Amino acid sequence: MPESIVQQLRETRTLPDAELFALLESPAYDAELFAAADAVRREHYGDAVFLRGLIEFTNHCRNNCYYCGIRRDNLKVPRYRLTHEDILSCAKEGYTLGYRTFVLQGGEDPYYTDERVCALVADLHARFPDCAITLSIGEKPRASYQAFFDAGARRYLLRHETASEAHYAKLHPAELSLANRKRCLWDLKGIGYQVGAGFMVGSPYQTTRELIADLRFLQELQPDMIGIGPFIHHADTPFRDFPNGTLELTLRLLAVLRLMFPYVLLPSTTALGTIHPQGRELGLKAGANVVMPNLSPVAVRAKYKLYDNKICLGEESAQCRGCLERRVASAGYRIVTDRGDVRRG
Numbered sequence: 407m408p409e410s411i412v413q414q415l416r417e418t419r420t421l422p423d424a425e426l427f428a429l430l431e432s433p434a435y436d437a438e439l440f441a442a443a444d445a446v447r448r449e450h451y452g453d454a455v456f457l458r459g460l461i462e463f464t465n466h467c468r469n470n471c472y473y474c475g476i477r478r479d480n481l482k483v484p485r486y487r488l489t490h491e492d493i494l495s496c497a498k499e500g501y502t503l504g505y506r507t508f509v510l511q512g513g514e515d516p517y518y519t520d521e522r523v524c525a526l527v528a529d530l531h532a533r534f535p536d537c538a539i540t541l542s543i544g545e546k547p548r549a550s551y552q553a554f555f556d557a558g559a560r561r562y563l564l565r566h567e568t569a570s571e572a573h574y575a576k577l578h579p580a581e582l583s584l585a586n587r588k589r590c591l592w593d594l595k596g597i598g599y600q601v602g603a604g605f606m607v608g609s610p611y612q613t614t615r616e617l618i619a620d621l622r623f624l625q626e627l628q629p630d631m632i633g634i635g636p637f638i639h640h641a642d643t644p645f646r647d648f649p650n651g652t653l654e655l656t657l658r659l660l661a662v663l664r665l666m667f668p669y670v671l672l673p674s675t676t677a678l679g680t681i682h683p684q685g686r687e688l689g690l691k692a693g694a695n696v697v698m699p700n701l702s703p704v705a706v707r708a709k710y711k712l713y714d715n716k717i718c719l720g721e722e723s724a725q726c727r728g729c730l731e732r733r734v735a736s737a738g739y740r741i742v743t744d745r746g747d748v749r750r751g
């Protein structure tokens with residue numbers, strides 16, 4: 407019997423475009439695909455699920471991405487930023503709850519200059535020397551990335567959003583370019599960061615062709631982390647009338663990514679949990695091995711709304727931690743409290 411395309415992907419970590427089209431467009435392979443992804447994840451990481459404590463520290467943003475709820479032109483969002491002290495106290499609470507990775511995410515907020523970001527990173531690094539500090543604060547010059555690294559940041563999340571130039575131009579205003587986004591990712595890699603790229607599933611104008619371009623770009627970049635989640639429309643953005651990305655396609659892509667990049671750190675995202683009550687559990691079963699519970703103070707959570715109906719807005723950090731622990735266990739995995747560094751090889 408000829409080898410199935412799922413087995414072929416598992417063994418060679420790649421497939422020709424025609425086979426990728428088939429895998430992404432047909433439900434026929436799903437059962438075999440998810441089983442293979444789970445097996446590969448267990449080979450590399452066992453049943454471990456890594457925690458990243460997400461601190462959404464500012465929703466001020468100078469950019470105007472058409473999909474994003476905190477875009478500059480959305481005048482309905484009450485803007486906030488956490489202070490240095492606020493952020494330290496979130497991290498302290500997270501540390502007590504067992505977190506050993508902190509992700510500082512925000513809009514591109516001019517208040518947070520390189521000096522302020524460096525001071526924050528250095529302070530976190532000094533107080534929590536056994537923790538990994540991850541930044542997700544958008545596009546910067548190489549020198550800024552270097553300064554953050556020198557202050558102690560070791561990971562950076564910057565989704566490429568789409569690897570197609572034409573598609574990028576449909577999701578962003580003209581002042582943003584795919585070329586600069588890619589330049590940032592290569593700079594981050596060159597400096598020595600563990601880098602996370604990624605994209606939304608089902609974003610407006612996306613077809614299978616764009617998704618395959620995303621997979622090809624990731625094969626070139628070889629990131630340590632890949633963040634994907636369904637596009638979810640936000641009522642106060644230009645994309646308010648576009649349909650959301652689907653659970654089915656997101657799960658299929660998670661599984662394909664696990665087979666292409668067996669070592670990769672792959673979160674089961676809040677967006678996936680937003681479009682389906684068991685979305686994150688299903689994501690874990692399809693190959694994901696990271697969850698990113700929210701550590702932001704409850705008072706600001708509803709203001710960091712990138713998309714409508716975002717979950718977990720009312721829960722204290724400790725509740726989030728407990729809830730995820732139960733969800734991860736119900737899917738058949740186990741939360742581990744270590745830094746969860748990438749295991750290449």
Ligand code: SAH
Pocket residue numbers: 473474475511512513514542543544545563564565567605606635636637638639640677712713
């Ligand atoms: N300013 C930072 C952080 C962006 S928020 C940066 O530029 O990297 C993190 C991710 O949320 C984005 O990269 C995007 O892929 C995702 N996102 C934004 N709006 C979304 C939406 N409406 N639905 C789903 N995901 C969205």
